[in-house]
Amino acid sequence: MNITLTPAVRELLEFLCVHNEALQNAAFLLGGAPxxxxxxxxxxxxxxTRQLSRKARQELVGLYQLLSLENVGYPDTIETACFAILDPEDPIVEDLCLLTDNLRDHMDAVEAEAILPVFHFGIAA
Structure with a gap:
């Protein structure tokens, strides 16, 4: 099942296109090559495809979880190893936080437009 291109879905796709390079850099910084x-x-x-399929929604949740450091703290994850290298004083940290917040805002807007739940974060807002 695909979700029609509502205004929020269009804006999410535009955000992903505009911030493509930043999202890729953040994903590499926080999750390595995988x-x-x-x-x-x-x-x-x-x-x-310009469609928000079920698989794409799951992968967006995975991207958000990577950016929000959900797996940091588990000793055998690449996310923990990547995070250990980051300097908390590096200006990139603020950029990562803003990128993550913007992604979440777009995902929340898609969720708000949907009749049925779209994203299942498993976390409180």
Missing amino acids: GLRRTQSLIDRLTS
């Missing part, structure tokens, strides 16, 4: 590959695949699929 995070980068998943993000590239997601953005490529969404920009070519």
Whole structure:
């Protein structure tokens, strides 16, 4: 099942296109090569199909979880290793936070327009 291109879906897709490079850089910084590959695949699929499929929604949740450091703290994850390298004083940290917040805002807007739940974060807003 695909979601029609509501205004919020269009804006989400536009956000992903405009911030394509920043999202890829963030995914690599926080998830290494696997995070980068998943993000590239997601953005490529969404920009070519322009449809928010069930798989794309799941991958968007995964991207948000990567950017929001959900898996940091688990000793055997690449996310923990990547995060350990970051300097909290580096200006990139603020950029990562803003990018993550903007992605969440767009995902929340899609959710608000939907009749049925679209994204399942499993976390409180």
